Amino acid sequence: MARTIEICPVCKKATITLYMGGYLGKVYRCSECDYVGPVILEMDADEYARMVSDTQ
Numbered sequence: 001m002a003r004t005i006e007i008c009p010v011c012k013k014a015t016i017t018l019y020m021g022g023y024l025g026k027v028y029r030c031s032e033c034d035y036v037g038p039v040i041l042e043m044d045a046d047e048y049a050r051m052v053s054d055t056q
């Protein structure tokens with residue numbers, strides 16, 4: 001089974017960490033572009049590798 005990775009919706013890098021979690025839901029933070037918010041992208045490692053090679 002493929003590993004799921006969490007990706008920043010702004011810079012498309014897999015540098016998302018959980019910033020805050022609680023009653024109101026989770027908030028994530030990107031260490032690359034300083035995005036903070038509840039929205040992240042999730043995809044499996046193969047898909048991510050494909051997306052990265054498409055954009056370069």
Ligand SMILES: [Zn+2]
Nearest residue numbers: 008011030033
């Ligand atoms: Zn980012």
